[in-house]
Amino acid sequence: METGHALPQPATKLNLRKIMSSYKAMSEIGEFGLIDRIAALAETTLPAVPELMTGIGDDCAVYCPSAKLLQVATTDMLVDQVHFDLLTTPLRHLGSKAISVNVSDICAMNALPRYALISLAVPSSFSVAMVEELYQGISHAAKEYGLAIAGGDTSSSRSGLVISVSMIGEVAEELLTRRSGAAPGELICLTGSLGGPAAGLKLLTREKEIMLNHIENNESYQRNIMADLKEYREAIQQQLLPIARIDVVRFFHAHTIRPSAMIDISDGLSPDLQHLCRHSNVGALIDEGRIPIKGSTRLIADELQDDALSWALTGGEEYQLLFTIPRAEYPAIAENKAIAVIGETTDVKEGVQLSDIYGMKIDLASIKGFDHFPQ
Ligand SMILES: [Mg+2]
The missing domain is CATH 3.30.1330.10 (PurM-like, N-terminal domain)
Incomplete structure (x- = not known):
């Protein structure tokens, strides 16, 4: 929590x-x-x-x-x-x-x-x-x-x-924050950690399939779901019961902080960062090593032979806040442990990029997020 x-x-x-x-x-x-x-x-x-x-x-x-x-x-x-x-x-x-x-x-x-x-x-x-x-x-x-x-x-x-x-x-009015106010050279910040809701959804989908298989084979479904899924509780909770970051907005108001641009991550870090950049007419470079992903989420990804980073980038339903602030304003947010700096905005010509743990730059536009109208 x-x-x-x-x-x-x-x-x-x-x-x-x-x-x-x-x-x-x-x-x-x-x-x-x-x-x-x-x-x-x-x-x-x-x-x-x-x-x-x-x-x-x-x-x-x-x-x-x-x-x-x-x-x-x-x-x-x-x-x-x-x-x-x-x-x-x-x-x-x-x-x-x-x-x-x-x-x-x-x-x-x-x-x-x-x-x-x-x-x-x-x-x-x-x-x-x-x-x-x-x-x-x-x-x-x-x-x-x-x-x-x-x-x-x-x-x-x-x-x-x-x-x-x-x-x-x-x-x-002086606190209102749109997607459109970021300038090149600002810090890109993120609340909370990512990947948990996607992990929770995968686990629930797996559990549903097990249950339906039992029903199809006329077997009684005797799994004690809550006992079996106890170790996954946090991820499932993040999927079923997301909590909006009203605590962070209250923190901003208490310290009169107005991010230059902000969006909530409902589609996934990659598509929502691209939305913010497009509206602000900037590029971005985020650092894979700085994207907060919990160890428990990585363990679930290993177990399901899936990839926690792609959950974090495109899983969606995160309801965390992604925002930008000028570098000079960093001390104002430094005390808030829910906030991590994950990269910086760049010139729009640079595009929206992820620097992976080996320093390779990946164009995020090439990675697809959740689409409500898949083709
Ligand atoms: Mg939104």
């Missing part, structure tokens, strides 16, 4: 039994009944945001913005079988992740999240308790980040679950 964000507990055997014994189909309580239950969970997030004058319950949410602050807005959609798999993802974790991925985009602007609107398309096979599990993850994460769930919409879905989150954040 890299921040103080406490985990929502996954459904244990005990409360799963409770959920099953009190199974209630959504048709039994109807749309308004469901909204009442969701509103009760959303209400617990309201005290942290007094500027929200009206939450769920009217036609619109009402928010009173501060005259001194800019607002930033983002939206992100999670779709069953595209962004997650319910065979390997507890609903509570998924709810939390839907919030974190949006908070991460707000943080990438050096802003803090204030409120969110949540739209759900729910398959008819879902019970009321399953929707509540999902929403408990949503409201728990919202409270951890200090944002309010101000409203939303629910619909039935004829295919899989879809969660769409829109989020509003705020930042003082």
Whole structure:
């Protein structure tokens, strides 16, 4: 864990039994009944945001913005079988992740999240308790980040679950950070370590295949997943329950630090560094030896005969912050142990390059990241 964000507990055997014994189909309580239950969970997030004058319950949410602050807005959609798999993802974790991925985009602007609107398309096979599990993850994460769930919409879905989150954040104009402000000769900095979420995804995919094979062969599936995967806990947690770097944004605000450019790493270090460089019209040279990859991630890569560096470069779903600062400002960030300097910006003509451990320069544009629309 890299921040103080406490985990929502996954459904244990005990409360799963409770959920099953009190199974209630959504048709039994109807749309308004469901909204009442969701509103009760959303209400617990309201005290942290007094500027929200009206939450769920009217036609619109009402928010009173501060005259001194800019607002930033983002939206992100999670779709069953595209962004997650319910065979390997507890609903509570998924709810939390839907919030974190949006908070991460707000943080990438050096802003803090204030409120969110949540739209759900729910398959008819879902019970009321399953929707509540999902929403408990949503409201728990919202409270951890200090944002309010101000409203939303629910619909039935004829295919899989879809969660769409829109989020509003705020930042003082003098702290607002875009992707476009970097200049040649600045330091390229990164929060946290990379590769863990990709390692977690590979492990979960392997576990799912083992389970499906057992089912196909009519064998009982007796693996105690949590016991067997204990040593991989951190990587799986980073995949299922990413934590946006709101701690780093709070650090920036406390020290009045404005990076010259910033982006969150949702696609992977390589593609997101290229995005930042393109918007800033600079090149970059990063150093393989400086990219933080945990020993535990390298061990998993060895076990799966995969490559931790390529996970770090193109794995995606990291939700760490990648930013640039002028060299003279380094002392201001030096005390923050979550931040590593991994390279420097160069003239745009140099391109975006990785210097490997032998000093060979590799053009990062030749390495592909995760593509939502693969050809
Ligand atoms: Mg982003």
